[in-house]
Amino acid sequence: MKQVILSLIVITHCFTVASGQSSCLIYASPDKLDEANIEGIINPAKGNNGVGSSARQYFTTIKGSKEDLLIIQFEQTIDVAQFMVKVNRLAFPNYLLIHLRQLSKHQNIHLFKPKIGMDRQGILNFFLDQPEVLSASWNAPVQFRDSIPNDELYDTQWNMERIGAPKVWEVTTGGTSFHGHEIVVAVLDKGFDLTHPDLFANYWRNEAEIPNDGIDNDDNGYVDDVYGWNFRQNSPIFPVERHGTSVNGIIGAVGNNGIGTAGINWNIKMMPLAIEYVDEVIAAFDYVLEMRERYNQSNGAEGAFVVATNGSFGIDGAPCEEYPQWGSMYDPMGQAGVLSVAATANQDWDVDQVGDIPTSCESEFLITVTNTGQDDNRADGSAFGKETIDLGAPGESTSTTSLAAGYREDFSGTSSACPHVSGAIALLYSLPCALIDSMALTSPAAAAAMMRDAVLKNTAPIASLADETVTGGRLDVYEAMKYLHAYCIASESEIKEGNFKELYLGTKDLIRVRPNPTSDFLYIDYSSLDFRPLRIRVYNMLGQKMFSDRHVEPMPFEEQTIRLNVNDWPSGVYAVNLFDLSRKITFKFRKD
Ligand SMILES: [Ca+2]
Ligand SMILES: [Ca+2]
Numbered sequence: 001m002k003q004v005i006l007s008l009i010v011i012t013h014c015f016t017v018a019s020g021q022s023s024c025l026i027y028a029s030p031d032k033l034d035e036a037n038i039e040g041i042i043n044p045a046k047g048n049n050g051v052g053s054s055a056r057q058y059f060t061t062i063k064g065s066k067e068d069l070l071i072i073q074f075e076q077t078i079d080v081a082q083f084m085v086k087v088n089r090l091a092f093p094n095y096l097l098i099h100l101r102q103l104s105k106h107q108n109i110h111l112f113k114p115k116i117g118m119d120r121q122g123i124l125n126f127f128l129d130q131p132e133v134l135s136a137s138w139n140a141p142v143q144f145r146d147s148i149p150n151d152e153l154y155d156t157q158w159n160m161e162r163i164g165a166p167k168v169w170e171v172t173t174g175g176t177s178f179h180g181h182e183i184v185v186a187v188l189d190k191g192f193d194l195t196h197p198d199l200f201a202n203y204w205r206n207e208a209e210i211p212n213d214g215i216d217n218d219d220n221g222y223v224d225d226v227y228g229w230n231f232r233q234n235s236p237i238f239p240v241e242r243h244g245t246s247v248n249g250i251i252g253a254v255g256n257n258g259i260g261t262a263g264i265n266w267n268i269k270m271m272p273l274a275i276e277y278v279d280e281v282i283a284a285f286d287y288v289l290e291m292r293e294r295y296n297q298s299n300g301a302e303g304a305f306v307v308a309t310n311g312s313f314g315i316d317g318a319p320c321e322e323y324p325q326w327g328s329m330y331d332p333m334g335q336a337g338v339l340s341v342a343a344t345a346n347q348d349w350d351v352d353q354v355g356d357i358p359t360s361c362e363s364e365f366l367i368t369v370t371n372t373g374q375d376d377n378r379a380d381g382s383a384f385g386k387e388t389i390d391l392g393a394p395g396e397s398t399s400t401t402s403l404a405a406g407y408r409e410d411f412s413g414t415s416s417a418c419p420h421v422s423g424a425i426a427l428l429y430s431l432p433c434a435l436i437d438s439m440a441l442t443s444p445a446a447a448a449a450m451m452r453d454a455v456l457k458n459t460a461p462i463a464s465l466a467d468e469t470v471t472g473g474r475l476d477v478y479e480a481m482k483y484l485h486a487y488c489i490a491s492e493s494e495i496k497e498g499n500f501k502e503l504y505l506g507t508k509d510l511i512r513v514r515p516n517p518t519s520d521f522l523y524i525d526y527s528s529l530d531f532r533p534l535r536i537r538v539y540n541m542l543g544q545k546m547f548s549d550r551h552v553e554p555m556p557f558e559e560q561t562i563r564l565n566v567n568d569w570p571s572g573v574y575a576v577n578l579f580d581l582s583r584k585i586t587f588k589f590r591k592d
């Protein structure tokens with residue numbers, strides 16, 4: 001038996017130190033290190049069956065997690081066995097260093113199991129101090145950049161892939177803005193199931209209101225409005241309706257919780273407002289306006305950070321002028337920072353001709369939506385309008401939440417298309433852009449206009465929508481994210497020129513060095529096609545490479561700038577080259 005063990009684990013060195021304890025070097029593969037083996041090796045005096053306390057200790061160490069393993073890269077000429085003899089003798093009299101395996105022959109990188117007991121930084125510093133060691137790091141698990149949620153029905157949610165949501169989810173899955181403001185979408189609808197297990201956590205809660213005490217604690221005119229308000233019955237208790245429950249699932253079904261569907265926002269706060277008549281719609285909008293103005297005025301201490309309203313309703317064929325009071329609500333909400341998104345009629349007609357409330361209303365803070373199918377064409381029986389209807393969004397046979405803690409795969413119509421857009425606005429507010437988030441409280445109307453532009457200037461062009469919508473396209477939240485990324489890193493003059501997305505992420509060949517001439521530091525601003533990696537090199541006029549090949553991978557919402565220290569370069573002219581698969585751009589600068 002012992003021979004079998006020794007064929008799997010090889011003791012290379014054992015020596016006795018001053019304390020009388022043994023220190024050994026062991027070569028082994030991790031799967032061979034079981035308790036009996038280690039005890040037999042470490043305590044040979046006790047025989048193979050001896051169980052000593054020190055052995056127990058070693059065993060515990062060896063069975064520890066993979067995070068307790070050390071990755072060390074040595075100079076090419078270093079012999080690892082000799083190195084281990086040295087460190088065990090010199091530094092750790094009682095130390096057991098186990099060489100688990102070679103990770104890279106070419107780079108001389110090895111995996112070790114050191115004895116724990118001293119602090120991790122101390123162990124790391126010790127190894128980093130050794131001249132043979134090029135680098136040392138504790139092992140760590142990698143994070144999978146998989147942005148596909150684990151919700152059971154996600155396979156049926158064709159609409160999410162279509163609007164580019166998974167690529168945005170790599171950056172954010174919603175919830176809060178850069179400075180931690182809790183993002184709220186107000187949903188005006190007939191009724192809601194607040195108890196649905198895939199929605200419950202994502203409902204807004206009015207923290208300033210004490211429930212069931214019969215008092216209007218926050219003095220907004222509504223008693224006990226803890227989750228919003230039911231304007232239909234003038235009550236804090238909501239009617240339960242499938243329509244509103246399905247709309248909410250598109251905006252914000254809890255994502256990646258293993259059940260049901262994922263909303264465009266995996267995390268969000270939805271404010272339900274039950275409405276049925278025009279008077280209730282107006283009162284509900286006023287509720288939203290009051291809450292958002294309170295938030296702006298109190299710098300987030302009161303009210304709610306409502307960034308969008310969702311209106312999957314209207315009155316077919318009625319021009320906006322027929323209900324001017326309703327139509328007048330969108331501008332003041334916009335001034336407070338709230339974009340409103342409205343579904344147009346489920347009728348095969350031209351809203352430019354027949355009119356519609358609200359989708360023929362004129363407000364720069366109102367976004368109007370028609371319904372597109374899996375073929376990206378306008379779905380049969382959905383209204384259109386080259387002057388009135390802004391864009392299309394998926395709305396045919398979408399999967400979402402339904403009544404009785406259930407789901408449906410048949411939610412169709414402009415009612416389904418609309419929450420894709422309101423949900424997208426909320427998701428965009430959660431992107432890591434300090435600039436836009438600051439604007440949201442200091443210049444809320446400008447922030448709202450910025451978000452509207454992000455959505456409407458970045459639709460996916462669809463030929464059949466060219467004459468049927470203002471933008472000629474279908475919602476694309478990933479393209480909208482790219483627009484905001486570029487906006488966040490662009491200079492003021494680039495923002496004024498308005499072509500910042502093209503400049504930083506499009507086919508424009510930006511490579512800019514500043515200052516030029518320079519004497520110490522050189523900043524290189526570069527463009528990338530769709531965040532694709534590229535290489536940057538700098539040559540002198542003799543063609544000698546001054547700056548070694550750098551592999552650059554632009555990350556969303558990080559500056560596309562490289563800083564070089566050219567302080568000790570000779571004076572003269574240099575060339576910066578930028579390469580990717582399809583481009584090679586050169587730019588010259590002078591070093592004084
Ligand atoms: Ca109240
Ligand atoms: Ca109360």
Ligand SMILES: [Ca+2]
Pocket residue numbers: 151198253254255256257258259260261262
């Ligand atoms: Ca879910």
